[in-house]
């Protein structure tokens with residue numbers, strides 16, 4: 441039995457220090473705390489995100505941010521419009537949304553104030569809000585990312601017991617795309633030893649190809665604090681022979697080692713090529729002040745994305761994140777700096793990044809990005 445607790449909050453729009461280079465968001469919004477889909481790999485039950493006293497209540501007690509729309513209306517007045525991720529520590533289209541409609545109301549405020557949106561969900565209830573998503577798409581940018589990790593019902597019973605089946609999610613993707621809204625798949629997390637076989641990778645990637653706009657490959661499932669406790673309990677109960685394998689792969693770490701990530705990423709990359717689907721979300725591009733600064737900033741973040749994907753190390757391209765952040769903060773046009781030969785005066789821009797920026801501004805392309813995206 442799920443209990444709903446209505447609460448008032450002081451803030452709902454959270455600004456991130458660094459832009460995300462997977463979903464392109466600068467802000468996050470979570471209209472609920474807790475999630476009825478109760479996935480057994482969910483990392484929102486780790487202490488750093490959790491508001492529940494006991495992590496086992498995460499899917500039994502849902503906090504409903506009753507005043508979030510009023511609070512958001514005030515916050516957007518002071519914030520610069522930028523990409524908002526509706527997801528993170530809860531699913532915005534879990535069953536509670538049918539009753540409370542907070543996600544819908546949040547989207548209405550975002551549409552009205554020209555904030556672009558990325559939605560992360562497993563719920564086909566998102567189709568209810570097609571009208572607003574269309575409006576956001578037309579005004580700025582909108583992308584809906586559905587998690588699909590396998591089509592194996594026996595495994596989903598253990599890992600995603602209460603989420604709508606992946607076939608429904610895939611149909612929702614097709615519907616959204618047929619209405620002109622970008623939608624794709626988060627193949628996240630690729631659960632080690634259960635979902636990382638060539639067969640499962642190929643089944644997911646081949647089935648979503650031609651139907652989804654992209655498939656993001658998330659090979660680095662975390663195992664930390666409560667999430668680790670719960671996941672290991674699941675293994676002990678249902679898959680005892682896997683316990684040892686996990687201890688060997690993770691040891692005391694929160695992530696599998698980079699060598700493992702590289703192996704899975706490479707296999708998935710080849711399958712994406714084989715089936716002709718992107719393994720990334722193309723950066724948003726829409727009219728905004730200093731648009732070219734954002735185009736350059738996003739280019740650097742995309743290069744970082746591919747470097748991180750190839751090395752299995754999320755910190756391998758940190759210089760690109762820093763430079764990109766400083767470019768977004770410029771209060772002058774980057775092309776003006778380029779014409780004056782001052783690109784290397786931007787903090788964090790060393791020789792290699794300078795050359796990348798200059799090539800892009802001169803020729804509208806990047807050989808660095810092409811190389812990072814290219815054959816592997």
Ligand code: SF4
Nearest residue numbers: 475477478479482530
């Ligand atoms: S849908 Fe997302 S937030 Fe909800 S339980 Fe599953 S992983 Fe966690």
